[in-house]
Amino acid sequence: MTHVTIIGGGPGGYEAALVASRLGADVTLVERDGVGGSTVLTDCVPSKTLIATSDLLTDVSGAAELGIEAPTAVRADLAAVDKRVLALAQAQSDDIAERLAASGVKVLAGTATLESAQLVVVGDARIETDAILLATGAHPRVSDDAQPDGERILTWEQVYALEELPEHMIVVGSGVTGAEFASAYNGLGATVTLVSSRDRVLPGEDADAATVIEDVFTRRGMTVMGNSRMASVERIDDGVRVTLTDGRIVDGSHCLLALGSIPNTEGLGLDTIGVELDDGGFIKVDRVSRTNVRGVYAAGDCTGVLMLASVAAQQGRIAMSHLLGDAVHPLDLGKVSSNVFTSPEIATVGLSQKQVDESDASIVSATLPLASNARAKMQGVHDGFVKIFARRGMGIVVGGVVVGPKASELIHVISLAVSASLTVDQVADAFTIYPSLSGSVAEAARRLHDTP
Structure with missing residues (x-):
């Protein structure tokens, strides 16, 4: 049985652990702060929970347009909000810990140091291993002239x-x-x-x-x-x-x-075993998450490869599939979707407008304002749009942008189109509900039919 040691319990680490266990490996996961890592405990899950409360208040502030009168101003109790934020983060961490335990993954609390590519030290424990995955994440960058005090x-x-x-x-x-x-x-x-x-x-x-x-x-x-x-x-x-x-x-x-963020790569002993870092201190990896040291992989924010939880998780899965001989699809950044959780949201996938402008490829686009969408009018939505990029002549969808409420959900159909190399006609021919915001995705695709 292959023994895999994973350092870091965030998405890159715990998803890799689940895959490795499923493929028959003996897995030890080392995490110093708590299962789920900063993504679950202090970053992504907490911030998006806070944003959910903010989004609700933003919706309420526009209720008058929909004919709703609020007798008193609606305000948030930040102490209660933050208590809920932290409780949900801990609950998510507990859920992940249960999944790992059910999968037979051994979780070890502590800070890891590499003595070799086959030996990891955690406190008094010395772990002999066949392979290592580094998924140590990153932490907030600060300035000498702006030191956080945790209060103001x-x-x-x-x-x-x-x-x-x-x-x-x-x-x-x-x-x-x-x-x-x-x-x-x-x-x-x-x-x-x-x-x-x-x-x-x-x-x-x-x-x-x-x-x-x-x-x-x-x-x-x-x-x-x-x-x-x-x-x-x-x-x-x-x-x-x-x-x-x-x-x-x-x-x-x-x-x-x-x-910005600084990778958590100091003090790991990477220099001892010769793992290469870039100028920013991020671990260099290839498309299957290998470092330059045989048997040592890396995933997530410590690699600086699109610092998204979804990318970290995919890097971890790919690493274990490659290590343990399962079918592998190397990471394709051209198919990654991402979202900015502002109000309204911005969701993107595939080629960006900048890449299109700088590319020699013949790309056409169509942009449709959400203000023209019937459902958007009903909901009082005024801001946002759908934009689709496609190859001229062939009509294959290569990217898109959605700005609007729940853009993170609306982008999925464009993401599927990019991933499966669908044409704009195939996207347009798929039935959408009327009225719905997703109808604007189909309409934008329809406008690219036979674009000269």
């Missing part, structure tokens, strides 16, 4: 200790994490200032989609400071002061730092 200056892992809604939350960083939390706290009723070093929010996303989000942010009262770079963050009296590099000062009650 916070990372995204620390916000769930708040018992009262911040009077004025300053979010530094307008990438996915910054935009999501800015949207969430704005929806919860806080005054929000978003400090962006770029000329627009979400610089890595579809430009049309990012424009919609920034317009919505501004319309809902958020202050978006573009081309503004943080120099420092400090405590002042009962608040915080953010100083920008051009000398401007922004005072608020709290500051959330969303400055």
